[in-house]
Amino acid sequence: MTDFVYKPDCHLIEQSEEHVLLKLKIPENLYYFQGHFPQVAILPGVVQLDWVMHYLNKYLAVDTSKAVSIDALKFQIIVKPNYEIELCLKQVKANKFSFSYSSTQGQHASGKVVLTDE
Template sequence: MNRLPEITAIQHQGAHAVTLSLLVQPELHYFPNHFPDYPLLPGVVQLDWAIHFGRKTLQAKGDFCRMDNIKFQAIVQPGQKLDLHLQWHAENGRLEFAYKQDEKTFSSGVVVLAVAS
């Protein structure tokens, strides 16, 4: 089973910011058991996707250190179309993310990545 959403578009805003248009396919690995009668995308998966796509599109580097200002504001369900906005601040290892659809925010926050010394 697939674990990543379908990317339908990528728009770079300079070297340190990108917006990915995503389709959260109903057949993703997470939906059959979370929850059978009301499937929703777990918050930890949203964090994992932000880190994954930050590394792939913005070359974000480092190991997970902590989360700051994480907010889950709306439920993401199968078939949802979302824009994932990412901004990478290499100087302090901060990856800002927001999952949105038009003006509605589903989740947002900052993942801090630390480079091992």
């Protein structure tokens, strides 16, 4: 039986009050590769969004429970096991944060997290 992990290996590259750049190593035994898809393991988009929320909270202290929308969401290149990708999170406005996943393969995904003004 394989021991699964739920998060990638994460290394902080740079951080300020308004942005963070992380290097993520996507392990083969990532739980979310199970059955998605049987012939080719790919990282589901919903997991990528979950990681955005997790790292916004962890590194930029964003209360992601106040997220009201994900704008300009694009998935360009699939993420496979053993990829090393960079996740860049930036504060665009007081209530808006951009994110992008990229690697030597190109841009994987991008979008903006919008929080409630309340």
